[in-house]
Amino acid sequence: MSEKPSPEKSSGLSRKRFIGSFVFGLGATLLLPLIEKLPISAQVKLKRFLRPPGAQSEALFLQNCIACGQCANVCPNQCISLYGLEAGLENLGTPRITARAQACILCMACTQVCPTDALEKLEPTKEGKRAVQMGVAVLSEDLCYSFAGRTCGVCYRACPLPGEAMTIGLFEQPHVHAEHCVGCGLCEQACVKMPQAIRIIPRLELENAAKSQTEIS
């Protein structure tokens, strides 16, 4: 028997080696955030994004989301896509919705499959839709056709909660009721104006704005 049988047992040398390799592996992994500094990811950091329905506050969502991609996989509307590195390492693999490209139809399929409750389970009923908080639609009257005297009203027809989240006035002028708007983005997708006259302010930005407001006061 020329070879030593199990050299890694109960000797000080092997323990030292173990700790050395452990620290080496730990260090190598902790270097990973440097990938954000690479030119491939040096795009503008996108922060304007919607999370799928059922998502709680951004911090809570990121805490729960394991980036498994099941929500994107089940989405029949193909509106959920998964982040690469364009929004930083903390958003890697997490879902996003770009409302102007493809808005959420609030079918709630993604909330049913989320394994970690990062997306709260909701039903595709009126009550379920009302519980969604993805953001708030904000209308820019300067851009809107209806406010320029031409009747349009497309955004109102797209709204999943007409009469609650959005009401319509003279010349089909839309009025958003922020307290009822769920931020699904269907109005933004439907808007015939380029650039769109109605936009969703994502929940993250609302949270950040509220945070900075409390810091000022």
Next chain:
Amino acid sequence: MKSGRLLLAISIISRIGVVTILCALALLTHYHNLKTAYNHPRLVELSSGKTARFLYQSSDDFLSLFGDPQQVARKSGGMTWSIRLAGIPFTDPVAALSVLAKNRRWELGFALGLIVPLSLAFIFGRVFCSYICPASLLFFSISRLRKLLSPIFFFPDLKINRGFSWGILVGGLSLAVWYSHGIWILILPYFAIGQTIYAGIASGTLSIALGSLVLFCSLDLFLGKQFTCRYVCPTGRLLGFIGRKSPITIQRDSSACLDSCQSCIDVCPMKVQPKYDQSIDCSICGECLTVCPPQCLSIGLRKKNKPFTTPVAHSKSSA
């Protein structure tokens, strides 16, 4: 010999099956979309072409066998990290650890998904690595490539300590707490491959995970045979640790074993030493069974005998 070949064949076929399932799950995204949008093969053909029609029609027919196709389709989904097959959730143990570290609680369905992977590891050891892991199929083919090219090139076969992958596990967990769980896409080879397949098929994009896959492949090619499986992958290390006393493992008939023969040690992709009755990290891949000249190795119930030791050699080595 025969049983080893058989095990190898089974492991390759089952891993190809896993890759096929991953591709099918990624294709389900399109199926959901087409089903909701058109719900008719002719309309699918008009909008997306003949291939789409074929795929749509065949998956529709297949899913109809089990009931309402759309409801059945929703029961499966996900990637290698967390997956549902016919409504049964499967959770990666590393995902569970990561959630525990960051969140300090588990959802019920999420925790239930641990049952199958953990019991597999308890009973068979690291079988995930050679029968399920889609990345190990890639690394297996690279090891065959190394063998093929070995007359022309010199490929080193580095041996480092297992502490390395424990370090990666702890580092990954701390990065998951610091950033988010998505960080594992870059660390775990099978998660990277799942992400690559999903991004490629479902959204037609290249995933950043491809970068880490290329890194792992070059490690395998230039540092050692199945280097990633052996020393980098934290999941493999964790499963090996869980299954270190697994009842089913590789067994040696010491009366038939040849003293001078080292073939099982040389061939093992996990650097297990069956010759010295050491079976931690054995993934029951069957490579050693194919080479053992006296055929003294077998897969079976772990015997209660003491681990092989030669006191003289051991004291020499530790000095």
